[in-house]
Amino acid sequence: MSNRARDESALRTFLGNVWRAPRRLYEAAFRSGAPVTDRTRSDFVFSNIFLHLHAVRTHRWSLRWTTTMGLGIGATAAFLIALVTGVLLMFYYKPYPDVAYDSIKDIHFVVPTGRFMRNIHRWSANLMVVLVLLHMVRTFYTAAYRSPREFNWLVGMSLLVITLGLSFTGYLLPWDQLAYWAITIGANIAQSPRELTDALGLTAMFDVGGLQRQLLLGSDTVGEEALIRFYLLHVMILPLALAVLLAVHFWRIRKDGGLTRPVDADERLGPRAPNIYPVFTEIPQKTYHLAALVRGRTAAVGRGPENTVPSMPHLFYAELGVLMATTLACLALAIAIDAPLKELANPSVPENPAKAPWYFLGLQELVSYSAFMGGVGLPALAVIGLGLIPFLDREQRGTGTWFGGPGGRWLVLGSAAFGLLLPLGIEAIAIRCGWIREWFPNTPQLVITALNPGTLLALGYAVYSLWLVKRFNSTRAGALGLFTCAMCGFVVLTIIGTYFRGPNWGFYWSPTDWPTH
Amino acid sequence: MSQTAATPTSRLDPEPVARRDFLGLASLASMLGAMALAAVGMLRLPKAAVLPSASKKFAVQLPDSLPAGEPYVPPGRQVVLIRDADGVYAISLVCTHLGCIVKSVPDGFECPCHGSRFTGDGAVSKGPAPTPLPWLQVTASGGKLIVDEEVTVPPGTRVQV
Numbered sequence: 001m002s003n004r005a006r007d008e009s010a011l012r013t014f015l016g017n018v019w020r021a022p023r024r025l026y027e028a029a030f031r032s033g034a035p036v037t038d039r040t041r042s043d044f045v046f047s048n049i050f051l052h053l054h055a056v057r058t059h060r061w062s063l064r065w066t067t068t069m070g071l072g073i074g075a076t077a078a079f080l081i082a083l084v085t086g087v088l089l090m091f092y093y094k095p096y097p098d099v100a101y102d103s104i105k106d107i108h109f110v111v112p113t114g115r116f117m118r119n120i121h122r123w124s125a126n127l128m129v130v131l132v133l134l135h136m137v138r139t140f141y142t143a144a145y146r147s148p149r150e151f152n153w154l155v156g157m158s159l160l161v162i163t164l165g166l167s168f169t170g171y172l173l174p175w176d177q178l179a180y181w182a183i184t185i186g187a188n189i190a191q192s193p194r195e196l197t198d199a200l201g202l203t204a205m206f207d208v209g210g211l212q213r214q215l216l217l218g219s220d221t222v223g224e225e226a227l228i229r230f231y232l233l234h235v236m237i238l239p240l241a242l243a244v245l246l247a248v249h250f251w252r253i254r255k256d257g258g259l260t261r262p263v264d265a266d267e268r269l270g271p272r273a274p275n276i277y278p279v280f281t282e283i284p285q286k287t288y289h290l291a292a293l294v295r296g297r298t299a300a301v302g303r304g305p306e307n308t309v310p311s312m313p314h315l316f317y318a319e320l321g322v323l324m325a326t327t328l329a330c331l332a333l334a335i336a337i338d339a340p341l342k343e344l345a346n347p348s349v350p351e352n353p354a355k356a357p358w359y360f361l362g363l364q365e366l367v368s369y370s371a372f373m374g375g376v377g378l379p380a381l382a383v384i385g386l387g388l389i390p391f392l393d394r395e396q397r398g399t400g401t402w403f404g405g406p407g408g409r410w411l412v413l414g415s416a417a418f419g420l421l422l423p424l425g426i427e428a429i430a431i432r433c434g435w436i437r438e439w440f441p442n443t444p445q446l447v448i449t450a451l452n453p454g455t456l457l458a459l460g461y462a463v464y465s466l467w468l469v470k471r472f473n474s475t476r477a478g479a480l481g482l483f484t485c486a487m488c489g490f491v492v493l494t495i496i497g498t499y500f501r502g503p504n505w506g507f508y509w510s511p512t513d514w515p516t517h
Numbered sequence: 518m519s520q521t522a523a524t525p526t527s528r529l530d531p532e533p534v535a536r537r538d539f540l541g542l543a544s545l546a547s548m549l550g551a552m553a554l555a556a557v558g559m560l561r562l563p564k565a566a567v568l569p570s571a572s573k574k575f576a577v578q579l580p581d582s583l584p585a586g587e588p589y590v591p592p593g594r595q596v597v598l599i600r601d602a603d604g605v606y607a608i609s610l611v612c613t614h615l616g617c618i619v620k621s622v623p624d625g626f627e628c629p630c631h632g633s634r635f636t637g638d639g640a641v642s643k644g645p646a647p648t649p650l651p652w653l654q655v656t657a658s659g660g661k662l663i664v665d666e667e668v669t670v671p672p673g674t675r676v677q678v
Contacts, residue, residue, distance in 0.1 A: 181617065185630060188615035195647045215563055219570050229563075348593065350617040352629035368631040369645055371614055438643055445647045505632040 038277060041310040051316070053250045057308035058315040060269050061261040066402065067142075068259065070322035071135035075163075076246065077326035078128035082166075083239065085121040089114075093173065095231035097224050100175040101344050108341060119334035125167050127330060129359050132163045140389070140483050141412070143399045143476065144260035150390035152252040155245055157387050162242045164359065169234035171357055172227060180345035181354035183230070184222050187213050189367060189375030196372050199446045221347065262400035266307050276309055352503045361497030362490050365427075366454035368505050369435060373454050381458065382486060389483075393475045405476035411468070415481040419488030422460050426453045427496060431507045461485040573666035576658070579605065579678075588621040596653060596664055597621060604675030607653040607664050608639050614646040626650065638672050 032043030042056040061067060092111055094103045107114035136156065139145055145153035172183040193209035203210075218225030253259065262268065272278075309315075342351070356364050366374025398404020403412050430453045436443050461482055469478035502508040503515060534542070577591045579600060588597045595610045595618055610626070612619050617630035625642065626635040633644030640649045654668035655676045662678070 181630070184617065185615045192615075198648060211564070214565070214568075218563070218565055219568050221570050223570065225565070225569055348595065348618060350629050354617060354630045364631075367615065367645070371645060371647065434643070437641070441642065448645075449647075504627060504629050 035310075035312045038310055041312045044312045051312075053254065054311050054315060055254060055258060056311055058311045059258055059261060059265070060272070060307050060309060061265040061400075062259040063309070063314055063318060067261075069134075069138060070318070070325075071131050071138050073319050073322045074326045075128055075131035075135055077323040078124045078131055078330070079242065079246075080323075081124040081327060081330055082121055082128060085117045085124065086235065086239075088117050089121060090235060095173070095227050097175055097227055098344065100173060100227060104174045104176075104341060108339075115338065116334060119337070119339050120330050122339035123333040123337075124326075124330045125170060126358075127326065127333075128163055129167055131326075132160055133359075136160060136386075137487065141403055141480075142260060142401065143393075143404050145390040146260070146393065146396075146399050147390070149252070149256045149260065152249060152256060153390045154387055155249045155252065157383065159242065159245055159249060161383065162238055162245065166234060166238045166242065167357060167359070169230045169238065172222075172230045173234065174341055175227065175345050176342040177345055177351045178340060178342045178355075180222060180347065181351045182356045183226065184350075185354060185356060185364070185367075186360075187217050187222060187226070189363075189371060190216050192367075192371035192375050194372075195370065195445065195449060199444070199449065260400040262398075262404075265400065269307060272307060353501055353505060355497070355501075358494065358498055361501075362493035365493040365497040365501070366452075369430070369452035369454055370449050372449055373452055378454050378458055385482070385486075389479055393479050395474060395476045397474075398476065403480070405480055406472040406474040407468070407477045407480060411472070411477060411480055412484050415464075415468075415484035416488050418464060418481075419461070419485030420492055422485070423453075423457050423489045423492040426457055426460075427492070457489055461489065574663060576661045576663050578661050590621075591664075594664075596666060598655070598662070598664070600678070601675075604677045605655055605657075605662060606673075606675045607655045609651050609653055609666065611650075612646060613641075613648045613650065614644070619650070640672075 032047050033040050035041040035044040045051045045054060045056045089107060092103055092107050092114065094100055104118070107118055109115070139153070139156065168186060172179045191209040191213035193212070194203055194207065195209075197203040197206060197209065214220065216226070216229065217223075218229050355361060363374055363379060366378060368374070370377075395405065397406065398408075403409040435453070436448055436451060464485065465478040465482035468481040469475055471477070500507055500509065502511065502513070508514055575591070575594065577594075577598065579589055579598060583589055583600060585601050586599065588599055590597050590610070596607050597610055598605060598607050608626075610619050611617075612628040612630065612633055614628065614631055614633050617628050619626040619628045619633070619635065625637045626639070628634075628644065628646070631645050633646035634642045635646070635650050636642050638649075639652060641647075649672070651669040652672050652674060654665045654670050654674075656663045656665075657676050657678050662676070
């Protein structure tokens with residue numbers, strides 16, 4: 001071949017490559033082809049680093065609306081929305097006292113789409129708190145925390161705490177009166193173990209409360225150090241921690257065999273739809289499980305992974321639907337209701353009433369009786385109690401079924417009634433008649449720390465659930481009762497704190513009754 | 518080392534620790550120790566050695582027209598000064614419950630955050646505050662009063678002016 005002919009051919013090839021480059025780029029990015037057969041649908045999932053968090057096939061039980069109600073995916077979607085809008089807000093936000101307030105004002109009134117993005121950020125954060133809580137409620141009531149999912153339940157608890165931390169740290173950033181006094185109260189709650197150490201005379205030697213407050217604020221008042229610390233936690237440390245734990249949380253779902261389902265899920269689902277192909281055309285006679293190298297149950301002999309459908313499109317479209325719904329909810333709320341911005345923070349004049357974010361108002365209600373018990377003691381007890389659930393309830397009955405376990409939904413209903421009435425009764429007494437200090441002014445502080453509406457409520461719930469354990473001879477029955485009661489108590493106290501507390505934390509039926517000042 | 522250490526018969530049996538493995542484990546342990554020490558150093562950083570807040574000691578001159586028993590709050594300070602027949606005293610206005618600023622009312626002090634009430638000498642009369650409002654040290658110096666917010670004195674301590 002002559003040199004000339006070879007040149008021509010190389011040039012021709014080059015031009016051909018240029019011509020075909022877009023198509024090849026597309027094929028390099030989407031290697032598996034259109035997901036239209038079971039095989040390419042599988043390829044679509046396991047050749048993609050993000051999608052392969054999911055299995056190639058999903059059990060039909062997992063796709064039922066009532067199995068998860070999409071709450072976990074919804075919470076994740078809210079987090080992603082908050083992440084995107086949060087990064088946008090960082091373009092203009094300046095974490096320095098007073099300047100911070102001005103920059104939020106700029107975002108709100110001057111920056112193009114700034115107010116909308118801030119509203120979305122605020123609503124997605126609120127929605128995330130709600131969805132994370134509801135996701136925990138769902139997981140509890142379907143007993144999805146049971147073996148082998150104990151560890152993932154603990155990861156979920158950490159995610160709940162980080163979610164609350166993210167919301168709380170974001171609360172200070174606008175540097176308005178609302179932010180300043182909520183954080184002052186929050187930081188003093190961190191210091192409230194002093195209530196105990198003071199009463200025991202230990203503060204001089206062992207001041208864990210003071211240390212916590214100082215680490216949080218970087219100073220002894222809420223000032224520029226506190227703002228920088230909260231900003232750092234809010235935009236860096238907590239989101240990173242959340243993202244890492246979220247990855248673990250998702251990965252554990254797969255490793256633990258997908259979502260929990262009842263043992264008789266296949267029977268309850270009935271025969272598969274005619275358009276779903278069986279995985280094995282002949283029943284396999286052996287398993288391919290590497291029993292020597294991989295821990296866990298061996299695959300069922302004589303039965304393929306039936307009653308599963310390809311994750312693409314069934315699962316992914318469901319998840320995209322939840323993502324869309326969450327986005328829609330955030331947008332609608334952001335259009336309807338503006339994020340609040342009060343006047344510039346004033347360290348000499350507290351807001352009256354000074355209220356924390358709504359999800360902490362239940363705690364603030366308890367704090368108004370004892371700072372240590374309401375702010376540290378009982379929340380710590382609640383977190384420890386929640387974390388222990390999967391290790392104390394080792395029963396099998398009712399796994400994967402709503403309100404599964406002895407007693408079932410009637411027990412939950414009864415517990416809800418008790419769980420609502422007890423805090424209402426205790427609060428009615430405390431609001432109408434005052435508490436121990438009004439009756440006996442010289443009562444030592446230790447007595448009040450130990451005996452206040454919060455501790456009595458916890459005690460009442462604990463006794464009730466122990467009685468349930470005895471009556472039904474089942475730990476799960478006690479857990480169902482205690483969890484239901486705790487959730488009801490949380491709701492009652494949050495509503496009282498939000499709607500019925502006015503100036504000086506006094507009780508008012510309606511804000512129109514508040515004294516004018 | 519003994520030569521008769523049991524040889525594992527299956528991949529699933531744990532193997533005995535050989536000398537090289539022991540040295541490896543020892544270096545691993547030293548690495549973990551170094552990392553733990555580094556963590557202590559890093560955790561030490563956020564606890565400030567010097568607090569950046571403004572000085573807690575300040576001078577103040579009471580207005581001559583101030584009536585006896587009338588509370589006087591120096592601008593920007595969270596302290597109230599009161600002059601009566603026996604002298605001058607200072608009480609902190611930071612609520613001992615959760616750090617809100619209490620307000621002077623005719624019969625004492627009132628906290629807007631959680632409804633704690635204090636009598637005129639700072640004792641708790643109602644609400645969740647665990648301890649009384651502290652009395653602060655006041656010293657007279659050349660016609661002015663020096664208040665030190667970091668030094669508490671027993672209730673009832675007054676300075677003559």
